[in-house]
Amino acid sequence: MDYAPSNRNSASTKIVVAGGFGVGKTTFVGAVSEIDPLRTEALVTQESEGQDDISKVQSKHTTTVAMDFGRITLAENLVLYLFGTPGQRRFWFMWDDLVKGAIGAVVLVDTRRLDDSFAAVDYFEAKGLPFIVAINQFDDAGQFGPDEIREALAIPSHIPVITVDARDRESAKHALVRITEFALTQLTSVPATA
């Protein structure tokens, strides 16, 4: 369905919250959402190999992939949804569905597990989706600043790298403002061919 700005029709939109397992995606969503995060599940049929050692027969398993999400009513006619990405790499095909039509993504980073962030950064770069990197300030995490993380993850200079406390509403809200601002600048710098 097309978006019609002339009559300011009711609309909804979304921002994706990505990052590795346990990085605080659901905590982040819960900190700013007006509802307790909800969980939606998608069914995935997988060919499983080598799990059934006795029969050596390939079998199909249906498994579920869970995504947590929150909701923020921004105006009478505008709702923003925040979707946490499924963490496991084998479920990344689900991300395609999530990022379609998104304003942008916040990649949460745990400085103790930088490896988990590489894949998310690569994914959004490949998709051309605007994203920012938000370093979640865990109490026991090392003191790595945005500059060190930018270098470690090879983040281009125009992409914002910020710190965030995923438990804190104001901090999470600030991250959402930053990604939305950034998405807007990306829009104006890209030729209108999309």
Added chain:
Amino acid sequence: MATEEREEAAAPRLVRPYALTSGRTESAVDLPIEATLEVQPSAKTATWPEGDLSGRIIELCAASQSVAEVSAKLHIPLGVARVLLGDLISAGHLKTRATISENTTTDERRDLIERTLSGLRAL
């Protein structure tokens, strides 16, 4: 982060959820996960059997709900929710509200992102 740990637990299902859609897995309409739904007048006169999911979806959508919320609140997988919602849209009982799509122009996109930004700043 106990809530996130559950996300890794992909367990086999015992039920066959697509029985609810007579085996159909494709929705008749393209339904973004964040699209919200608006109940149309025809739904108010339509009747469904007690406990029928379509009836419960219409009830739920009286308060503006997204595809994701219908799936989460009725405990049905996303794909199943999309098929059932697609049927209700095709039948004229529901309408989707605007989202950013492939057909959205840059001006429209900018307008929606700007509205989102001012909404977020005002929180």
